[in-house]
Amino acid sequence: MNILFEYVANILAKNTQLEKQQILSMLEVPAQDKGDIALPCFKLAKEMRLAPNIIAENIAKDITDENLQKVEAVAGFVNFFFKPEFLAETLLLNAKITQEEISTNSGMLGKTVLIEHTSINPNASPHIGRARNSLIADSLVRVFKFLGWNTDVHYFVNDVGKQIAMLVYATQKMQSFTFADLLQIYIDINEEAKTNPQIEQEVFVLLNKFENGDKDTIASFNKLVDVCIKGQTEIFNRLNITWDKFDYESKYIHENITNKILEELKKSPKLFEDENGRYVLDQRGEPIGIEEPMLVITRQDKTSLYALRDICYSLDKARSGADRNILVLGEDQKVYFQQIAAAMRLLGAEPAEVVHYSFVLLPDGKMSTRKGTVVLLEDFMSEVVQKANEAIMEKRGIVDQEIAKVVGYGALKYSILKSSPEKNVLFDWATALNFNGDSSLYAQYNYARIQSILSKTDLDYSTPNLTLLTTPEEIALIKQLANFETMVYNVYEKLNPSLITNYVFSLTTKFSQFYSTQNILNIEDKQLQSARLYLISKTAEAIKNSLNLLGIDVLNQL
RNA sequence: GCGCCCAUAGCUCAACAGGAUAGAGCAACACCCUUCUAAGGUGAAGGUUGGGGGUUCGAGUCCCUCUGGGCGCACCA
Numbered sequence: 001m002n003i004l005f006e007y008v009a010n011i012l013a014k015n016t017q018l019e020k021q022q023i024l025s026m027l028e029v030p031a032q033d034k035g036d037i038a039l040p041c042f043k044l045a046k047e048m049r050l051a052p053n054i055i056a057e058n059i060a061k062d063i064t065d066e067n068l069q070k071v072e073a074v075a076g077f078v079n080f081f082f083k084p085e086f087l088a089e090t091l092l093l094n095a096k097i098t099q100e101e102i103s104t105n106s107g108m109l110g111k112t113v114l115i116e117h118t119s120i121n122p123n124a125s126p127h128i129g130r131a132r133n134s135l136i137a138d139s140l141v142r143v144f145k146f147l148g149w150n151t152d153v154h155y156f157v158n159d160v161g162k163q164i165a166m167l168v169y170a171t172q173k174m175q176s177f178t179f180a181d182l183l184q185i186y187i188d189i190n191e192e193a194k195t196n197p198q199i200e201q202e203v204f205v206l207l208n209k210f211e212n213g214d215k216d217t218i219a220s221f222n223k224l225v226d227v228c229i230k231g232q233t234e235i236f237n238r239l240n241i242t243w244d245k246f247d248y249e250s251k252y253i254h255e256n257i258t259n260k261i262l263e264e265l266k267k268s269p270k271l272f273e274d275e276n277g278r279y280v281l282d283q284r285g286e287p288i289g290i291e292e293p294m295l296v297i298t299r300q301d302k303t304s305l306y307a308l309r310d311i312c313y314s315l316d317k318a319r320s321g322a323d324r325n326i327l328v329l330g331e332d333q334k335v336y337f338q339q340i341a342a343a344m345r346l347l348g349a350e351p352a353e354v355v356h357y358s359f360v361l362l363p364d365g366k367m368s369t370r371k372g373t374v375v376l377l378e379d380f381m382s383e384v385v386q387k388a389n390e391a392i393m394e395k396r397g398i399v400d401q402e403i404a405k406v407v408g409y410g411a412l413k414y415s416i417l418k419s420s421p422e423k424n425v426l427f428d429w430a431t432a433l434n435f436n437g438d439s440s441l442y443a444q445y446n447y448a449r450i451q452s453i454l455s456k457t458d459l460d461y462s463t464p465n466l467t468l469l470t471t472p473e474e475i476a477l478i479k480q481l482a483n484f485e486t487m488v489y490n491v492y493e494k495l496n497p498s499l500i501t502n503y504v505f506s507l508t509t510k511f512s513q514f515y516s517t518q519n520i521l522n523i524e525d526k527q528l529q530s531a532r533l534y535l536i537s538k539t540a541e542a543i544k545n546s547l548n549l550l551g552i553d554v555l556n557q558l
Numbered sequence: 559g560c561g562c563c564c565a566u567a568g569c570u571c572a573a574c575a576g577g578a579u580a581g582a583g584c585a586a587c588a589c590c591c592u593u594c595u596a597a598g599g600u601g602a603a604g605g606u607u608g609g610g611g612g613u614u615c616g617a618g619u620c621c622c623u624c625u626g627g628g629c630g631c632a633c634c635a
Contacts, residue, residue: 029574031577031580032578040578042577076578076616158635283632289560290631290632291561292631293631294632296632297632298633305634306635310635330629331563331628331629332630333629334563336635339632356562358564359629391597407597420572422563422564423563424627426570431570434584436584436598438583442597444597445595446598449595449598453594453595456594483574498572502571502572505583513599513600515594515598515599516590516596516598521594522593557595
């Protein structure tokens with residue numbers, strides 16, 4: 001669509017006293033059928049001390065252009081209507097849809113972005129709330145790649161702390177245990193610890209040995225964390241979510257990095273030793289959303305707390321040389337992140353750009369791992385695949401596990417990514433398992449329809465006469481195709497994958513309307529046919545690329 | 559108590575850096591398969607954009623306030 005803005009701005013610059021840049025800043029896409037491009041004249045009215053409708057009329061009456069059908073002045077707007085054949089050819093020929101077309105013009109080729117995400121406690125199977133983190137981040141990774149970036153995806157493994165020590169304690173006397181058992185073990189030991197204070201004491205002894213480098217303890221921590229990380233990543237891998245690097249929190253203790261950074265911090269007057277002998281950062285005056293921000297970074301014995309280890313890790317990321325450094329974090333970490341960011345600035349480092357997302361709520365309240373009131377990602381995955389299988393059975397009378405996975409996992413991702421990150425997602429099974437309407441399957445289905453048509457023809461549509469595409473349905477579809485590139489940049493700028501689901505649904509709807517009103521294969525006019533084949537092949541490409549940016553696959557047949 | 563985020567149709571969500579008559583999906587109603595995949599399309603219905611003020615030519619969008627929900631508020635990770 002940018003090309004139309006340019007076009008109109010050039011016409012106006014020629015026909016009026018206005019500067020092209022100023023015009024470009026005012027032009028917009030009007031609603032519905034009010035035209036292709038509109039110029040609101042209200043700001044001009046102020047400058048020129050004239051009524052907006054008079055300015056609009058004056059501008060409109062002077063304009064003639066061979067590619068314009070008409071120019072109307074309505075209620076202070078100048079509305080530009082292009083000839084359909086001009087729109088079709090101009091927009092479709094200039095539409096950038098492939099990764100190559102877009103990345104080579106993005107000016108971002110070869111840059112590197114570091115993205116850290118998920119980084120959940122390695123204590124049990126992830127629930128769908130945590131998965132929101134992974135899904136948003138994974139989509140962003142795909143968008144950056146699409147624009148030509150190198151991506152470096154990190155996972156910070158919190159292998160130090162009471163939670164892990166609890167699990168080590170609970171499992172050390174067991175013969176064997178699997179990842180699947182851990183959630184229940186975790187719930188049980190927390191329950192038990194409530195009535196038996198002995199447990200907590202022993203857990204702290206374990207933790208102490210681990211931090212002090214006791215080889216056997218380290219081995220048993222490692223064994224447990226390994227089971228957790230393998231179990232968690234195996235689930236994410238099934239969803240095609242992967243990481244390039246796992247960074248272990250314990251490294252910062254065992255390699256004595258925490259002490260080194262502590263020494264650096266000691267040079268600042270902001271660091272003080274409180275009455276209990278702990279090191280604390282005084283963060284008053286920093287942009288942190290609490291009254292008297294203080295960040296305690298060590299225990300009484302000067303050993304590190306999580307905040308210090310996180311500062312060390314954040315410094316590593318900031319100094320990695322990446323052009324951008326992004327972190328996806330739950331909204332519960334907002335204030336905490338501001339505190340880490342302030343500490344980073346104190347050390348002369350740039351904090352990460354953070355993407356916060358709100359929690360997933362269940363119809364009867366929120367999830368709690370400890371209480372066991374969670375919807376596990378694994379359960380959602382198997383439910384949604386089973387539902388897909390049933391639907392395939394019903395429609396086609398066959399069982400196909402591979403198709404069911406593509407359909408099911410697509411629905412899972414789509415249903416969570418559909419909501420803007422800052423909004424809570426209300427998860428209910430009926431909506432999540434519904435494949436109709438605004439869903440990934442709608443897009444996948446229409447993609448398959450297009451592939452089916454393309455497979456039935458030998459006609460060469462590589463050099464079509466696009467001026468033949470003039471119906472309202474064709475034009476609406478073409479306009480939406482022309483928006484693909486803008487959509488990708490919007491996601492990139494706002495770090496918001498839900499814009500992709502909006503786009504692909506809108507695009508698919510436009511295609512479906514075109515498909516149901518016009519024939520493609522069953523027409524005599526071969527020229528028109530090849531133009532339409534070209535149009536739908538571009539549409540298929542845009543659907544596929546949009547879904548891929550969400551981490552969703554397409555199918556040639558459904 | 560203080561701070562940040564959110565509130566749009568019965569339900570789940572849109573509305574691109576304030577622009578024209580606020581759009582979809584689900585559910586419910588009425589239609590459309592001897593034609594390229596009906597997992598689809600069409601039509602009708604559904605709204606004082608949580609309440610109240612303000613700024614503006616123009617507010618779902620910006621400001622204030624109230625109500626309701628989410629998330630936080632050093633010595634957890």
